[in-house]
Amino acid sequence: MSVLIFVELDNGAVKKTSLEAVAYGAEVAKLTGTTATVLALGKADVSSLAQTGAFGATKVLHAADEKLTHENSLAYADILAQAVQQENSKVVIISKSGLGDAVAARASAKLKAGIVSGVTELPVVNGSFTVKRSIYTGKAFSNVEVKSDIKILVVKKNAIEVVESSGTAAVENFGPTLRDSDFQASVGAVEKASSELSLTEADIIVSGGRGMKGPENWQPLLDFAKALGAATGCSKPVSDLDWRPHHEHIGQTGIKVAPNLYIACGISGAIQHLAGVNGSKYIVVINKDPEAPFFKAADYGIVGDVFDVLPKLTKAVEDLK
Amino acid sequence: MGFIHRLLTLIMKILVCITNVPDTTAKITFTDNDTKLNKAGVQYIIGPYDDYALARAVELKEQLGGSVTVLHVGEADADPQIRKALAIGADDAIRINADPVDSYFTAAQIAHVAAENKYDLILMGRESIDFNSGVVHGLVGEMLGIPSYSPVMKLDIDGTTATLAREIDGGKETLSASLPLVLGCQEPISEWKIPNMRGIMTARTKPLNVVEPVSGEVLTSPEKYSLPAPKGACKMIPAAEAETLIKLLRTEAKVI
Structure with missing residues (x-):
């Protein structure tokens, strides 16, 4: 029943925006009386994964297969759906990004899960489940009721104040089934200015x-x-x-x-x-x-x-x- | 292979999904106790990202042959924007006559039409500029069981293979994949096209088929809209004392 948080990695370390998503997920877990589980895919620094505990995660599912190190939204969504089923999760939290939206979308279709992208606040849970999201490119907000059994929230940066504690999360190996069809594309040149700070992560x-x-x-x-x-x-x-x-x-x-x-x-x-x-x-x-x-x-x-x-x-x- | 390759290129079918959205400069307000957008005085346009997708689709058709169909999920007030898409170079259009309540519902409508007509390429903008979810391409891809990529900045087709460049965090990557594909597009995949007089004339007689929606589940529903709190006054600092800004950012705003 745990809240499942999909995190993005950068050189094996959990991205800052994803740590915010973990903190958000931990708060949702409190609201719904459960715990927060992190899903991390590909080559990762295990200590960085365990550190998600400081943001409120209890457990990390880590699928370490080398094939998952390169960003692949098709495979990630597949594995996320498998993790949701294993954990019997009802709420999935993903940080808003191109990858986050892509994973959320495909997982939504697999799980028939209602999806709300651009979430700016914690949900209100009292019989119904309502969240506030940004619309019209930040010019307005909408309060949205999510009616499906499984819910996917794609959360914007600064949705909550992050408080870091000293906890650590237990990292478990996760062995999902990988589908060949998710690995058909051949990736060519990657141009990445790795020394530069990413705009979406920058303070x-x-x-x-x-x-x-x-x-x-x-x-x-x-x-x-x-x-x-x-x-x-x-x-x-x-x-x-x-x-x-x-x-x-x-x-x-x-x-x-x-x-x-x-x-x-x-x-x-x-x-x-x-x-x-x-x-x-x-x-x-x-x-x-x-x-x-x-x-x-x-x-x-x-x-x-x-x-x-x-x-x-x-x-x-x-x-x- | 050469023959099949040629045959496949000749019959390439492209679907372009467009949104009908308030212009980027529109002032957003709400009516009916904050449950509806106030459409008074709001100019509607084809979503700017969808416009890029449409422009690239028309270029690909000119290069490779085939057809471009425009699809919109929405009500009749979108017809002028659909005609504009036809004037830009699409061959025909389909409007699914339904309020696009949420991403899942909208994607299910698109997937239904796409499954019937077997398009080689389904293009749309990376996101609509009204709800900014950026998930419909992924949903459609998964519903059809085919790959989806976004945001795509460059797209070339050779036979049944697409070579594309997409933006990733802080850079871009190129990849090639087999058709059919669903792609969310953004600049600089192409330049926006302005319809010419001939296009506008021919668009009047091109088919715009209105079809009723298939029943679909609505998993989320908006309850109420609101506007951001008004911004306080801007604190002005004289240029001659620019360094005061840094002090204020440290002691008052506490952000450095």
Whole structure:
């Protein structure tokens, strides 16, 4: 009956967003009077898996087969459904991401489980089961009742405050049946900027827009991001102009982010860009145009030239150390 | 093999599923005690991601031959957007006359039509921009028992093999897989297409078949909508004292 949490791994360690999902799952387990079990697939660092106990998991099912190390939503969904059946789970928790949605979708069809994606709060359980989710790309919310016996919640970043304790979870080997049909695709080149912080995982993001005036001017922004330990993003025009790579594009049709701190440099704040950042806890806007619409959505603002302001900020951050 | 290969390319059938959604700049409000979207003054469009999928489908048809069918699950108010898809280059359209209540229901409707017509390729946007779930392609794939991939940024077809690039966390990977496939698409798979006059004229006479839904289960139902709490005033810091920002972020917001 345990709540089952599917976690994503990065080089064998449980991703931070997945640890949040574990904490969320543990709270749901409390609400429904059961325990939280983690499902981890592929090559993993066992101590990192056990550490999910500090976020409230009691047990980890680990399918260590080497074939599962490479991200494969078809196989993952298959195995998730097997784990749900073994554990007789009624609630499945997955962190929102491209992979998370893909796994949730296929598992939903296998289990005839109602799926709610973009969950922003803990469910209300009192006879019925209702959760709040983000819709219209962060412009609104919807309270949704899930009526199926098995429920899958795909949870957004910052849905709950995570409290870390000192517990450890028991890691068990899990031997699911693998289907050949899930491994038909042949994977070619993988381009991954492994040294960069991932935008969806980052606590702080520094982002640049057309106000940066050209790709050759990015250094002050990169220096500031480095000083803060922040990931870097950009607006759609910037990625359309190839000033920055497409995977940095934040907005309605790009990546949606929800960091603790989002710092926009030379971005006017078109509604399509705001749609990608409105999950951020704090927003800082630096723009030389005092009329830039982004200031209306910001917590802190500086009207000024980014090339004048950014070096000052970088120095101020370095002075803190 | 050469002959079969050619035959298969010639009869390639593509299905493109489109959503009918409020424009990206629409102001969202609710009516009827917060149980319905207030449609007054809201401009509807083909979902921007679906538009990319449609554009690529039309290009593939031009390259390889075959047909493009557009599918929409929704009510008659979507017909202008469906006609636009026909004007962009789809050959025919199907509208399943039902309120797309949730992802599972919508996917079951699409899967039903797809199973009857045996498409080689089913394309749609990576997500709808109204509910942002990004799960319908995966659901349809599983319901049909075929692979699904998303978000796909590049797609080429050679015979019965698709080579695609998809975005993964912090990068991208290329993979090849056999048709049939279900793919969730995003830029830069193609450029949005604007219908030309000839397209608009021919779209008027292309078939738009309205079919009734098959009975399907509804596993989730929305109860109430709400808007985010209004944002407090933005605290302005003079550019000359920019370093004050860093202090405030540490002591007041406590985020660095």
